[in-house]
Amino acid sequence: MVKIRSRRFKILQSQISVEKMCEPIEAINLLKSGPKAKFSETFEVHCCLDLNTKYSDQQLRASVVLPKGTGKRTKIAVITNEAEVNKIKNFGVDIVGSKDLVESIANGFLEFDQLLTTPDMMPVIAKVGKILGPRGLMPSPKSGSVTSDIYNAIQEFKKGKLEYRTDKSGIVHSIIGKIDFTAEDLLNNLIAIKKSIDQNRPNGAKGKYWKNMYLCTTMSPAIKIDFNKLQELEKNYGQN
Template identity: 55%
Template sequence: MKKISRRVKENLAKVEPKLYSPLEALQLLKETANAKFIETAEAHISLGLDPKYADQQLRATVILPKGSGKKVRVAVITKADKLEQALQAQADIVGSEDLVEEIAKGRLDFDKLIATPDVMPLIAKLGRVLGPRGLMPSPKAGTVTVNLKEAIDEFKKGKLEYRVDRSGIVHLGFGKTNFDVMDLLENLESIQESIEKNKPAGAKGRYWKSLFISSTMGPSIGVNLIQLKDRMK
């Protein structure tokens, strides 16, 4: 059996088996984020969805008003007339057919890949490389667009893509544990609002099942969903 460290034991002892109010949960998250690095604040949201059905799939984006706390490296694939536009918008990597070939050979030093619609036929062959890493450009994710400046700005400021996994759970980071509690709360509320707004047409019965938050190395903390939703009214 794996030995549990003293730090982990002490953190587990701080969390009661109950649902906390959003503010209490976030304060406890910060209190238990005591690893030797700045941890990510994570949300794990269980939804009443079965994504094997087309009308119960959830894939959308949300802009975190207080940012993600992460430096996002954005790559852009486009045609010659828009290369300069992407560079001026502060894209980290810009290219056309040349960048497609580099990615095919294994270049993946970016967090988001944005493409204009006219180059998507070129990118189709990269599905096996980009797909498993969640990097394949998609109109639904806002990564296939003609408005490069807006897309680059949004992702660098904290726009996140999320999707429900096979078990009906959405996992995503919503900031860093050195954020102010109210900033983390504002980000969490934006996620709740986005998931509600993008509720799939085929969702049946209870949509929200549970919400747990944690730091990267911290214990799971249950959040009272009713109180979180009441804050949005």
């Protein structure tokens, strides 16, 4: 079936050369200047890495705090022991529970964006791993969603911390903000993602790590980023 593209998609596509790589700020400004959708689009980055994710030592899963935030409100759920439930409720968390929340998840409740927990609750949460895992909601120490300092984790995820991981093709898909962010703020967040992926390079990754990087918005075609220019910016760009 032929996919029907919107008029605004075609306008943006006509402005983008498939062969040409754009400097990061040029790509951001081009996407921001295109025809506007009827909602606040999200800026997305797609990072193509030279990883074979069928091997466990080439799988990447980590988290990063975007210095300029995500532009969206993250609905947080916390699973903790009974003694901490009321304290965490008073900390301004959307959903808090213990074994009762695990039971609700087992029965299909998934109305949250991020699940945080403490190490002592992981054996209980493991029972719903087959429900959480495929949806990218299973807590992990690598991403900071399993931690003894649950209060700090809550604050970080509220400020703009997000998890990312490679898909089966070795690609990391992430957001870097909203279309109404300034170009500088979007660039700050893009550099933060790039740095985090470098810092969390899997032990099994050999040779060339990065293949390509693409930027797009929710409804736009993708623009290939000049990776060398991004690396130059990373050395000099302050996260203000």
